[in-house]
Amino acid sequence: MTTTTILITGTNRGIGLEMARQALAKGWTVYGSAREVVSDPDAHICGHPKFHDLQFDVTDHAAVRSAAASISEPIDILINNAGIIGPQRQSTLDMDFDGFAKAFAVNTLAPLAVSQAFLPHLKRSSSPRILTVSSWMGSLSHAKSDRIAYRASKAAVNKVMQGLATDLEPMGVAVAMLHPGWVRTDMGGAAADIDPATSAAGILKIAEGLTLEGTGQFYNWDGSALDF
Ligand code: NDP
Numbered sequence: 464m465t466t467t468t469i470l471i472t473g474t475n476r477g478i479g480l481e482m483a484r485q486a487l488a489k490g491w492t493v494y495g496s497a498r499e500v501v502s503d504p505d506a507h508i509c510g511h512p513k514f515h516d517l518q519f520d521v522t523d524h525a526a527v528r529s530a531a532a533s534i535s536e537p538i539d540i541l542i543n544n545a546g547i548i549g550p551q552r553q554s555t556l557d558m559d560f561d562g563f564a565k566a567f568a569v570n571t572l573a574p575l576a577v578s579q580a581f582l583p584h585l586k587r588s589s590s591p592r593i594l595t596v597s598s599w600m601g602s603l604s605h606a607k608s609d610r611i612a613y614r615a616s617k618a619a620v621n622k623v624m625q626g627l628a629t630d631l632e633p634m635g636v637a638v639a640m641l642h643p644g645w646v647r648t649d650m651g652g653a654a655a656d657i658d659p660a661t662s663a664a665g666i667l668k669i670a671e672g673l674t675l676e677g678t679g680q681f682y683n684w685d686g687s688a689l690d691f
Contacts, residue, residue: 473545477648481663521573537587543574553612570616628679
């Protein structure tokens with residue numbers, strides 16, 4: 464019986480940790496990346512025989528490539544999940560530009576760098592899929608301006624991933640972007656709408672069902688379509 468192999472970035476907490484837990488519960492093989500590998504006995508993923516740690520900062524492209532070189536098995540699903548909200552000062556009228564650049568490096572450039580590094584593994588899958596956790600806050604359809612560095616970095620990653628979808632379609636690799644909901648994590652805060660388990664289940668369902676027919680699209684966590 465063939466099993467699914469998934470790589471998720473940022474599995475040490477938040478939505479990424481919950482996706483790793485749920486993927487393991489499905490019997491999948493999980494590669495999970497974190498900046499620092501923490502043996503958290505409460506996480507129920509460390510020490511699981513089908514969980515494999517990868518240690519890299521997603522902005523360190525050399526480290527990402529070397530992690531990719533350490534794996535030989537095919538990867539069916541890559542989920543670019545790691546992300547940051549960006550600097551304290553991020554208004555168009557008062558911008559921490561270094562912080563803006565960092566948000567861009569983590570939220571926009573890193574998903575592409577990780578996708579490139581693991582493309583050879585994805586190409587060896589019979590059903591390769593790349594999903595990037597973006598945000599509805601990056602949608603160009605509304606003009607809200609708070610947290611503009613974050614919004615811009617997510618708008619940009621949608622464009623980058625839309626382009627990647629176009630370029631990878633002839634190779635049979637499906638690429639999608641998604642909004643995970645407003646989720647009760649360190650980033651989303653305690654007042655957010657849904658818990659990480661609900662969000663993670665929605666994302667994994669989209670990942671399971673993604674085919675070339677749905678490539679290049681922006682999805683909400685519940686599977687509905689979102690405007691860019
Ligand atoms: P958390 O803040 O809870 O977790 C963020 C994760 O990203 C952590 O694992 C963190 O690792 C990792 N990360 C951050 N920077 C780096 C880096 N440079 N290299 C490697 N890993 C890094 O956030 P969420 O779980 O809520 O968010 C997950 C994704 O969902 C993000 O892309 C976010 O933008 C998106 N999102 C979240 C929403 C929400 O309401 N929560 C809403 C819309 C989108 P570390 O512990 O090392 O910092």
